[in-house]
Amino acid sequence: MPHPDQLNAFITAAETGSFSAASRRLKKAQSAISNAIINLEIETGVELFDRSKRSPVLTEEGETLLRSAYSIMESHHDFISRAMALNAGEESHLCLAIEQNVSAQPLMELLIVFEEKYPHIELELLDPGTSDVPSLLRSGRADLGLMMEQEHYPKGFLFRGIGHSRKLPVCSRHHPLAKLDQVDHSDLRRYRQLVPRSLDLEDKSHEEQILSPKVWYAESPFVIAEVLSAGLGWASLHEAVVKEQLEQGTLVALKRTYQQDASLQGVDVVWSRHKPLGKGGQWLLNECFKLNVS
Amino acid sequence: MPHPDQLNAFITAAETGSFSAASRRLKKAQSAISNAIINLEIETGVELFDRSKRSPVLTEEGETLLRSAYSIMESHHDFISRAMALNAGEESHLCLAIEQNVSAQPLMELLIVFEEKYPHIELELLDPGTSDVPSLLRSGRADLGLMMEQEHYPKGFLFRGIGHSRKLPVCSRHHPLAKLDQVDHSDLRRYRQLVPRSLDLEDKSHEEQILSPKVWYAESPFVIAEVLSAGLGWASLHEAVVKEQLEQGTLVALKRTYQQDASLQGVDVVWSRHKPLGKGGQWLLNECFKLNVS
DNA sequence: CTCAACCTATCTATAAATCAGATAGAAACT
DNA sequence: AGTTTCTATCTGATTTATAGATAGGTTGAG
Structure with missing residues (x-):
């Protein structure tokens, strides 16, 4: 089990080409370097340097082991840099919950910077279907969340708007509603409505969206989009969810008579007051503030 | 710079879930483990274990650093296993020169085993064009060679036949020779002959192959095959070199009147008496003996 | 050829770190 | 309440690491 100081002596001696030079660089006595390397040679049973010349030169075997020694030192540096990071307040794990209705795309550039920083x-990235971000935060499963704005956040939650998302009534292009130029409430009421609903039975926020008496639920808006694509029913979905299908023409947006075609809903970044964020979470939160999701 | 003993104590304490158990497994005093871990905590500034319970449990940060510690220990084990390998007589580098005329395919299965062993x-694999294997061995550039048998090997070379290779007269299917049912020497003499020739000007072994007065040379038989494929001249090439082109029909083998269509030439494995092979080279040599290249 | 400069190995005394054993206090289980 | 098992800490003995000095070898210049 080679001592790190021995490896350091070995490496710097190899780099400087001399035990004395290594001793000067490491600010140790020359005898210390000599002993370290001789001990390393004894312990490994391998002659690392050829001392027949004035200055020692690496043997072929020494060169092989040198590379291995570098690898050990890199592991060591990784270890201490990890420790320093934890020490400086970086969390070791950060869990980000992004509600599926929110486009994750503007975050990606942030994450690239995050990875370097x-x-x-x-x-860890979670993509809960509908308004389950708060429960993930409450249980501590997630540290930071992105979700559509809610009327009331539970106590202990902090949030801040970072943009808006368009919500559109959509159906398949083959659906009877798609044939109409404009639709009103009575049109919509005649057909099955698909409503995103949280896993959490306590959450009643989906109720105010219900127009039609014929309702089906799904947790994921993407699943709803698939049901719609099959020609079944209509739903009010966020642009980020149905963007591709609208472009492909699989789904079409409905024009409404009395309302705006699209209703804008705010996008919030949410976190818990009780579980303090580490350096990484703080940075990510701050960067989210600078975003303008649309 | 964490001491390996500290890391070992950290790891086994984490594995056993107790400092005392770790001390028993490592055959040290319990106080040694306790001290090692406390020192590690002081040096890193990170609390590795939560001691509020009877047995210590890893903190979240401890878990992160534990993985890093494992990685260090793996590097260490790699280091000592490399050292042990060198110690046991394994060379750190093995250079194998396989003349292009020799099919490398039967070697590949060997190399897969070699990689594991x-x-x-x-x-390092070299593929010298024609009969340059001896010079690579002489200069020490290569340790082991596979080549077509020579009449005389220089002094200090050891060799052993490990199989045979068919040598065929070939030309493009569009070449005038390809139109003939059989060819004799006078036919061949009328057309340009391409002859593989060593980089080494001292090497005269190509001369006996020359039939036609119109000769071009190339170092690599593959280059010759390309020239032939373009429709220019004929050559006597080894099966391994032109196998694909014969199957594709780009090149055709010529039938000779008075000679066998194909002449068999031995394949030798060659090494130097003066540069002793390491364990790996010896093993590979021995396995080559068991081969039967054809 | 000789000398000066630079190198490594080795010795020695001292400073430092390590370790085992003993002990005390906390937690868990009976 | 008693027993077991655990960790932290203290202490003295042992081991280890280190600086400094010295001897001997190599290199290159004069």
Whole structure:
């Protein structure tokens, strides 16, 4: 089990080409370097340097082991840099919950910077279907969340708007509603409505969206989009969810008579007051403030 | 710079879930483990274990650093296993020169086993064009060679036949010779002959192959095959070189009147008496003996 | 050829770190 | 309440690491 000081002596002696020079660089006595390397040679049973010349030269075997020694030192540096990062307040794990209705795309550029800035933090991404971000935060499963704005956040939650998302009534292009130029409430009421609903039975926020008496629920808006694509029913979905299908023409947006075609809903970044964020979470939060999601 | 003993104590304490158990497994005093871990905590500034319960449990930060510690220990084990391998007589580098005329395919299965058996040996493969294997061995550039048998090997070379290779007279299917049912020497003499010739000007072994007065040379038989494919001249090439082109029909083998269509030439494995092979080279040599190249 | 400069190995005394054993206090289980 | 098992800490003995001095070898210049 080679001592790190021995490896350091070995490496700097190899780099400087002389034990004395290594002793000067490491600010140790020359005898210390000599002993370190001789001990390393004894312990490994390998002659690392050829001392027949004035200055020692690496043997072929020494060169092989040198590379291995560098690898050990890199592991060591990773260890201490991880420790320093934790020491400086970086969390070791950061869990980000992004509601599926929110476009994750503007975050991606942030994450690339994040990866460089905090290489030691393990990032975890969750994509809960509908308004389950608060429960993930409450249980501590997630540290930071992105979700559509709610009327009331539970106590202990902090939030801040970072943009808006368009919500559109959509159906398949083959659906009877798609044939109409304009639709009003009575049109919509005749057909099955698909409503995103949280896993959490306590959450009643979906109720105010219900127009039609014929309702089906799904947790994920993407699943709803698939049901719609099959020609079944209509739903009010966020642009980020149905963007591709609208472009492909699989789904079409409905024009409403009395309302705006699209209603704008705010996008919030949410976090808990009780679980303090580490350096990485703080940075990410701050960067989210600068975003303008649309 | 964490001491390996500290890391070992950290790791086994984490694995056993107790400092005392770790002390028993490592055959040290319990106080040694306790001290090691406390010192590690002081040096890193990170609390690794939560001691509020009877047995210590890893903190979240401890878990992160534990993985890093494992990585260090793996580097260490790699280091000592490399050292042990060198110690046991394994070379750190093995250079294998396979003349292009020799099919490398039967070697590949060997190399797969070699990679598992000697993971620390850096293998280098050279593919000299024609009869340059001896010079690579003489200069020490290569340790082991595969080549077509020669009449005389220089002094200090050891060799052993390991199979045979068919040598065929070939030309493009569009070449005038390809139109003939059989060819004799006078036919061949009328057309340009391409002859493989060593880089080494001292090497005269190509001369006996020359039939036609119109000769071009090339070092690589593959280059010759390309020239032939373009429709220019004929050459006597080894099966391994032109196998694909014969199958594709780009090149055709010529039938000779008075000679056998194909002449068999031995394949030798060659090495130097003066540069002793390491364990890996010896093993590879021995396995080559068991081969039967054809 | 000789000398000066620079290198490494080795010795020695001292400073430092390590370790085992003993002990005390906390937690868990009976 | 008693027993077991655990960790932290203290202490003295042992081991280890280190600086400094010295001897001997290599290199290159004069």
